[in-house]
Amino acid sequence: xxxxxxxxxxxxxxxxxxxxxxxxxxxxxxxxxxxxxxxxxxxxxxxxxxxxxxxxxxxxxxxxxxxxxxxxxxxxxxxxxxxxxxxxxxxxxxxxxxxxxxxxxxxxxxxxxxxxxxxxxxxxxxxxxxxxxxxxxxxxxxxxxxxxxxxxxxxxxxxxxxxxxxxxxxxxxxxxxxxxxxxxxxxxxxxxxxxxxxxxxxxxxxxxxxxxxxxxxxx
Amino acid sequence: xxxxxxxxxxxxxxxxxxxxxxxxxxxxxxxxxxxxxxxxxxxxxxxxxxxxxxxxxxxxxxxxxxxxxxxxxxxxxxxxxxxxxxxxxxxxxxxxxxxxxxxxxxxxxxxxxxxxxxxxxxxxxxxxxxxxxxxxxxxxxxxxxxxxxxxxxxxxxxxxxxxxxxxxxxxxxxxxxxxxxxxxxxxxxxxxxxxxxxxxxxxxxxxxxxxxxxxxxxx
Numbered sequence: 001x002x003x004x005x006x007x008x009x010x011x012x013x014x015x016x017x018x019x020x021x022x023x024x025x026x027x028x029x030x031x032x033x034x035x036x037x038x039x040x041x042x043x044x045x046x047x048x049x050x051x052x053x054x055x056x057x058x059x060x061x062x063x064x065x066x067x068x069x070x071x072x073x074x075x076x077x078x079x080x081x082x083x084x085x086x087x088x089x090x091x092x093x094x095x096x097x098x099x100x101x102x103x104x105x106x107x108x109x110x111x112x113x114x115x116x117x118x119x120x121x122x123x124x125x126x127x128x129x130x131x132x133x134x135x136x137x138x139x140x141x142x143x144x145x146x147x148x149x150x151x152x153x154x155x156x157x158x159x160x161x162x163x164x165x166x167x168x169x170x171x172x173x174x175x176x177x178x179x180x181x182x183x184x185x186x187x188x189x190x191x192x193x194x195x196x197x198x199x200x201x202x203x204x205x206x207x208x209x210x211x212x213x214x215x216x217x218x219x
Numbered sequence: 220x221x222x223x224x225x226x227x228x229x230x231x232x233x234x235x236x237x238x239x240x241x242x243x244x245x246x247x248x249x250x251x252x253x254x255x256x257x258x259x260x261x262x263x264x265x266x267x268x269x270x271x272x273x274x275x276x277x278x279x280x281x282x283x284x285x286x287x288x289x290x291x292x293x294x295x296x297x298x299x300x301x302x303x304x305x306x307x308x309x310x311x312x313x314x315x316x317x318x319x320x321x322x323x324x325x326x327x328x329x330x331x332x333x334x335x336x337x338x339x340x341x342x343x344x345x346x347x348x349x350x351x352x353x354x355x356x357x358x359x360x361x362x363x364x365x366x367x368x369x370x371x372x373x374x375x376x377x378x379x380x381x382x383x384x385x386x387x388x389x390x391x392x393x394x395x396x397x398x399x400x401x402x403x404x405x406x407x408x409x410x411x412x413x414x415x416x417x418x419x420x421x422x423x424x425x426x427x428x429x430x431x432x433x434x435x436x437x438x
Contacts, residue, residue, distance in 0.1 A: 029405070032401075032405060033403055034403045156424055169253065181415075182251075184252055184253045186248070186251060186252050186416055186424065187252040187253070187424055187427045188424055188427070189414065189424050190414070190424055191412070191413050192411060192414075193411075193412050194410050195408065195410055195411075196400075196405075196415040204405050204406055205375055205405065205406055205407055206409075208375075208407070209375060
């Protein structure tokens with residue numbers, strides 16, 4: 001945001017970026033891109049979003065819920081509105097995998113992961129990440145913007161033995177779709193179409209474009 | 220390679236993978252995918268390849284030159300042919316960036332890097348990596364296979380100030396095209412079409428498919 005200050009010069013509002021996610025992958029991506037941030041994981045109840053929504057709408061709704069929840073918590077903290085601290089800009093994000101119209105979340109266990117990779121091998125699927133940014137708008141009210149980014153991912157065919165060997169490394173746990181593109185599974189990814197970091201968990205270049213649109217880049 | 224042994228059973232030949240490159244990025248990609256290897260950088264003279272070749276042919280020729288040079292060096296070492304050690308499989312690789320028909324190599328200096336990024340911003344370009352695998356064939360002679368993998372990369376538009384700020388981080392040195400997709404430059408990459416790791420320097424999934432075709436997977 002650029003405003004005229006008392007001398008009529010343009011002034012850049014400095015923001016404190018707040019990541020409303022406990023994901024170590026999202027932290028790594030922000031750090032890699034050189035962004036400074038603090039972490040305040042959200043307690044947003046994911047079950048409040050209807051599971052029947054289209055993937056784009058589902059991840060946008062979840063990311064909005066996370067960002068707004070953390071923004072409101074911080075706005076209620078002492079010193080939040082004394083004007084001396086940098087403005088808070090809260091980033092919420094959520095990632096899902098969609099295969100032939102079906103959403104794949106994190107696997108329940110190894111058998112569930114084997115079933116997911118059995119479906120995904122030799123085929124393409126989509127990864128959607130929703131990103132929401134929440135700040136105090138010019139009118140003093142909460143301002144919430146969100147977007148969803150899609151990346152298509154193509155897997156090589158895998159034998160049952162290759163799937164079992166991959167599962168042995170344990171990487172599948174805690175990953176939507178049961179694989180980590182940034183880990184050993186790189187061996188089986190033929191091609192992607194879209195942003196690689198979106199598959200890891202945060203479409204960093206789209207986030208930077210959004211920060212530019214908000215006048216908040218460089219942070 | 221599967222051969223019948225004296226009992227008529229199929230036997231998997233175990234290979235020692237040898238990376239004929241000093242690139243730390245290629246080492247990291249092989250390690251990430253769980254491959255074990257040793258490093259023997261090549262002394263192949265890159266100037267022996269005509270610069271007028273098409274990008275695919277140029278990187279294939281360079282990767283073949285590197286793999287064959289290291290294979291021959293190792294074949295001449297004592298103990299190389301006593302049959303007790305695992306067979307050697309040498310991997311050579313080379314990466315170039317092509318923009319509107321022009322090859323971009325590593326920048327000479329910061330000014331050259333600024334000029335490259337000025338060309339690439341807001342546009343698409345292609346990254347080509349050639350990979351060659353060299354081993355002792357069934358007839359006892361050197362067997363050399365190679366392939367080239369292309370990834371299209373799309374950059375967001377960048378201001379002159381953004382380019383200068385990126386150059387400040389120093390990452391451009393030693394990178395074809397003056398950027399590192401796996402570093403801070405992730406902030407400006409809108410999309411890729413192809414293998415991400417091909418842009419980093421080694422198309423790991425294509426390498427694994429080639430190892431499978433050679434009967435050398437899992438290593």
